[in-house]
Amino acid sequence: MLSGTASVGTPPKTCNSRLNIDADIPEALSGIVSNCLDRDPTARYTSIQELGQEIEVTSQTKKKTEEDNEGDRKEVDDDDC
16 A cells, blocks of 8 residues: 555656756756756646747847847947957
C-alpha cells in the first residue's frame, strides 16, 4: 500500500526556480527554455504563438537595452575628449 498524501494521478510538484547553467545564455532566454521544459504542462506556453510572442518581446527588449547601452558609451566617449 502506498503511503503519503499525494493522490494517484497528481503530477509531482515543480520547482519554480530558474536555473541558468551557462552564464553565456541570457537569463531571459533561459527562462523561456525553462518554461518550455517545465514538468507541469499548465506552466508551459499554451501555443506556439504564445512562445513566439515571448521570444519577440525578449528580442525587442534586448535590442533596446543594447541601443541604450551604446548611447551611454557614446556619451562617455564624448566627455573624454
